[in-house]
Amino acid sequence: SAVISQKPSRDICQRGTSLTIQCQVDSQVTMMFWYRQQPGQSLTLIATANQGSEATYESGFVIDKFPISRPNLTFSTLTVSNMSPEDSSIYLCSVALQGLTEAFFGQGTRLTVV
Amino acid sequence: DQQVKQNSPSLSVQEGRISILNCDYTNSMFDYFLWYKKYPAEGPTFLISISSIKDKNEDGRFTVFLNKSAKHLSLHIVPSQPGDSAVYFCAAKKAGGFKTIFGAGTRLFVKA
Numbered sequence: 001s002a003v004i005s006q007k008p009s010r011d012i013c014q015r016g017t018s019l020t021i022q023c024q025v026d027s028q029v030t031m032m033f034w035y036r037q038q039p040g041q042s043l044t045l046i047a048t049a050n051q052g053s054e055a056t057y058e059s060g061f062v063i064d065k066f067p068i069s070r071p072n073l074t075f076s077t078l079t080v081s082n083m084s085p086e087d088s089s090i091y092l093c094s095v096a097l098q099g100l101t102e103a104f105f106g107q108g109t110r111l112t113v114v
Numbered sequence: 115d116q117q118v119k120q121n122s123p124s125l126s127v128q129e130g131r132i133s134i135l136n137c138d139y140t141n142s143m144f145d146y147f148l149w150y151k152k153y154p155a156e157g158p159t160f161l162i163s164i165s166s167i168k169d170k171n172e173d174g175r176f177t178v179f180l181n182k183s184a185k186h187l188s189l190h191i192v193p194s195q196p197g198d199s200a201v202y203f204c205a206a207k208k209a210g211g212f213k214t215i216f217g218a219g220t221r222l223f224v225k226a
Contacts, residue, residue, distance in 0.1 A: 031212045041218055042118070042217050043158070043203065094157075102160035103160070104160075105159070108155075108156070
């Protein structure tokens, strides 16, 4: 398994500002992911954070809005840029381990944009 | 395109009774189906999974049934306990891939 620490756990931000969310894993992992859960919606994959190269974004998500860093195999950050109230969501970091079907998640960051 | 659907946003069950959570999917190429449980202020945690070549998988009080012809799966919790009160996410993925597709979740209330 993997233990994932994510911070901040919650924040209230002004529109037009940016927030960076950090994700720390207790072991080296190849596959790290960032998800968003909007109110009443499913968990939607934003991007795969690749170590040593640019993140791979899903349809509907762009690097300018959600820049991602992955400096090593245990750490990643997601920035939500130029925030609007529509960005109010729970953002989740996740990892997948070789040989296991299931994914592991951080506790999430509840973001409210006012 | 919502490939994994959980049409019931909430379910209320009496303690000791059976809880049945349902999930439908549209992509016949999925190889694994998973259920995750999420408590408030915590991330989802894996509960149980089933391979597409099986129709049932049981783990203690939790059983998942898969009906491939109907593209439907269900999670049965017997007996239900108050500590089972949480949001349950149905998810699906393809073999060899890491991308997981999630449903919107069903909030289960187990009343004492």
